Amino acid sequence: MNIRDFIFINKAKSTDRIKILEMLGFEAETVITQNTETISDLENNNESLDLNSYTNVQTEVGVVSEPSSIESYIKDTEYRQTEKIAETNEHNNFATETFKPVNVTSKIKKLWTDVESRREWVMPLMISTISLFIITIAVTTFITRSSQQEEVVQISSNLAIETNLLIDGLENVLEISTDTFYSKYDISNASAYLQSVESSVLEYQNLALQNENLNLQEVNYNLSTIFSLINELDNLLTYRILVSEVLIYNNMLDIDESTQVDVLTTSLSEITATSKRNYEDLPLIEEMNNHRNLVNTAIITSEDLHGRLLAALRNAEYDVVESI
Structure with missing residues (x-):
């Protein structure tokens, strides 16, 4: 709505104003009390009326009711526009902060693009480095x-x-x-x-x-x-x-009347036990089988003679002891 429409509505009667506002799509809820002299002045000076005179007229016109629906509509529209702009700014700021990694990705992509653009010297350098490393390892291994x-x-x-x-x-x-x-x-x-x-x-x-x-x-x-x-x-x-340790008597068989039978019995038993143990531990040598059998026979015979010797000593049969 422009200034001319607004002046036209003010010049119309109250009932006509309501109809005009309804035709324009507004609800006319404002009741205005007019001063006859003020209206006459407005009619005489309507050709030179501008936005400043409209402000003066509005000051002289007394508004008794609530603000009109036009003003409410303008204010609502401005408020919604302001909110929309604020939301847009907030969204833009939030999006920029949220997608900062995109910048890093872009930098990496750019770096990779630069590397690809220089592949004419990057790839040969990499191949040369790897080849030199392998050759060094091979030579070192060979020398070692x-x-x-x-x-x-x-x-x-x-x-x-x-x-x-x-x-x-x-x-x-x-x-x-x-x-x-x-x-x-x-x-x-x-x-x-x-x-x-x-x-x-x-x-x-x-x-x-x-x-x-x-x-x-x-x-x-x-x-x-x-x-x-x-x-x-x-x-x-x-x-x-x-x-060499089988049937070793040393001076044990030097027997006389002072010989103690119990001590001699113990000594002869130890000799027999040692001889049997050594015989069992003898390694198997084919060339020594006959000698091995002879050693076994000697151990068995000596064990029998030990028993006869001890019996003769207990019976004081020294002639038998000497013969044994």
Whole structure:
């Protein structure tokens, strides 16, 4: 509604105003009291009326009722527009804060685009770097392996020399093992020497498996032969050590009238028990089967003689004791 329409409505009668407002789509609820002189002045000066004169007229016109529906409509419209603008601003601000990660994504995308645009030098650089890394690892591994192999070869060579010297000494061990008149001291030394040879051969075997320059099939055959010889010599030495402690009386059988029968009985029982235990622990050697049977017969016979000897002592039959 413009100023001209507003003046026209004011010039109309009250009933006509209501109809005009209804035609315009407003509800006319305002009742206006007019001053006749003021209306006449407005009619005389209506050609020069402007927005400022309308303000003066409005001051002189007394409004007795509530604000018109036009003013309410304008205010409501302005209020809704203000709220809409505020909501739009708030939504824009909220959206900007909420989707900040989009900016990061855009930057990443831009960075990736830059990388793609420079792929002519980026990809070759990456391939060169990876290739250099792989070559470095391969060379380092090869050098390390070569150094380790050289060390193994050197240690194997030194150990082979020492082992061969020890193996040469097995001839003395064999001589002691087969000597009829042997001493316990010689047997013990030979057994200790045999253990040192076995340890050295085992160490050489472990190093030989790591030495790529050796013929492992031939080495394993030779080592198997040496281990077999060491095992047989060890069984023979063990056999002779155990047999040397079977039926050992020392001066126990020097019996006279002062001999205590109970003490002698205990000593003979210990000798019999030790002899039986050593016989059971004798290693099985095919060449020594006859001797093994002979030892068993001797233990059984001595046990029977022990019983007769003790019975004769209890009966004071010293002639029988001497004969036994």
